[in-house]
Amino acid sequence: MAIDLQQIGKRFRFYTNLKELEMEDLKSITGSDEETLSNIIHGRNIVLDELVAIVKNFCDLNPQWLIYGEGSMFRPMDEDGHCQENHKGLLKKDKAAYLKQMQDMLIELDAAEVAKGHKPDIDALKAKLDQMKAAQ
Template identity: 40%
Template structure:
């Protein structure tokens, strides 16, 4: 599965908005150079080692969600999918978080559909080109 740097960036930015962190605060918290954090947050080329090192310093953040979009923003605790609220997240913000996560998932689905449409258009173009030679 390919990793989309822009989506990874969007997810990490989403986490930062929830936690009310800026680039400098995230840099200090994760002991990551601000330039590296900036590259990750802008979806620019960066080393996956840098991303993994940053994610390891955020124990409440679900790294599979950041990288692949799988699961929830925060790591879960308990059984049957009970979600522990991260420290500092008020209960009224939990509903907001769930709604935002749903919207982010919908945006990812739309992006996938756009990519599939683009692939379909390319295939149609190739078929047209091939049928011209028949």
């Protein structure tokens, strides 16, 4: 199975935007430098060892989804029903603007994932965004 660096970047950017993580947050959480993180986000010059080291810092991120676009974006929860993250996912932005941004990114991901045959995964993410909108 071929690895598409551009798609890895788009998926990582989608995940970090969903979690509202800025570059400074990513540097703090991962201990990586800005150039390495920027390369991953933009899908260029990715060294697999660096990517693996960075992904290990996000306990809820499914590496299979990140690298291959397969399965859910999030790992299943542990026996206790939670994931012990290094950071809290509190909304820092205007919720409506945030949901619009995530919806736009999802459309971009959708086009690429549908072409690869991962339509059910995208549909599940769309349903989650619709639930968030409805709760607003």
